Amino acid sequence: MFIELVEWFARNGRPLPWREPDTSPWAILVCEVMSQQTPVARVLPAWEEWMKRWPTPRDLAEASPSEVLIAWGNLGYPRRALRLRECGGVVAKEYGNQLPREREKLLTLPGIGPYTADAIIAFAYRERSVVLDTNIRRVLARALAGEELPPKSLRKAEVARAEELVPDDGELAAQWNAAVMELGALVCTAKNPKCELCPIAEECQWLQHGRPANAAPRKAQGFEGTHRQARGKIMAALRKTPTGLSRTELVAESGLSEVRFAPALESLLEDGLAQTHRGRVTLPR
DNA sequence: TTCCGGCCTA
C-alpha cells in the first residue's frame, strides 16, 4: 500500500508552494491553520502575501490585531487569525522565535490542536507522526474498514489502526501522510470518489463491498448559520472601515435586522474580534 | 440550499 500511494503522489500530487523543501516550519504552521477551514485555491494567494508580510512568528505578533484581521479577509473564522497572532507571540517570547518540534509543546500553543501538531511534525520536521485529518480518516475508513465515512469523533481504535500503517522512518512517514491526505483530497473524495483512478483500489474494502452507504447518514445542517452569517457580515463591514463605525452605521452597513445584529455584535465583542471605542465600533487595536 | 472542517468550550 505504501509504494502504490507514494508513487501515485509523486506523479499526481499538486505542486503547492509550501511543499518546497525550504519552507520554514512557521510558514507550514500558517498554511495548516489557514487550510483548516478554507480550500487550497483560496489559501494560496493569502498565504503568499501573509508570509511576505510577516515571515516569522515575531513579525506577526508585532502586527496589530486589526491589521491581522484585515489581512485575514474572508478566509473565515476570524478568531483563528487572532489565535495565530497570539501563537506568534508565544513562539517569539517562549521559544526564541523558533517553532518547537515537540508535540506536547506544540499542543500548548493557541489554535494548535492534535491535527495541526501532528501535521507540523510530519511536514515541517519530517518526523514520524500519525496525521489524522478528515481526508486521511476517510481514506483509511474506506480502505481498511470498508466504511464510507469515518465517525464524527476520533476513537482510540481508529488512531491505533492508522498508527500501524505509518512507517518508522520520519521522511517515509511524512511522505505517507502527505500521499494519503492528497489521495483523499483528489481521488477518495467524500462525494463521487474517482475509484477508477485510485492506486489502492484493489485493496480497498469499501470498493470491494460495493461502496455501501454509511449506516447512519450525517444529520443535515438544518436552520443554523444565521448567527455565524451575521457575525461574518459585521466583520466584513469592520474590515472595510477600520476607523470604525457608529452602531447605527454598522447596522446599516451590515444589512442586518436589529434582532440579528445585537446578539451577533455582542458575541464578537466577547470574542475580542471587535471593540467599542468612544461610541464607535472598531476592530481590536 | 447544502456541504465542508480543526479547535475549543461546556
Next chain:
DNA sequence: TAGGCCGGAA
C-alpha cells in the same frame, strides 16, 4: 463528546 464558529463552491 457534541456543537459553535465562517465563507464560498457545488
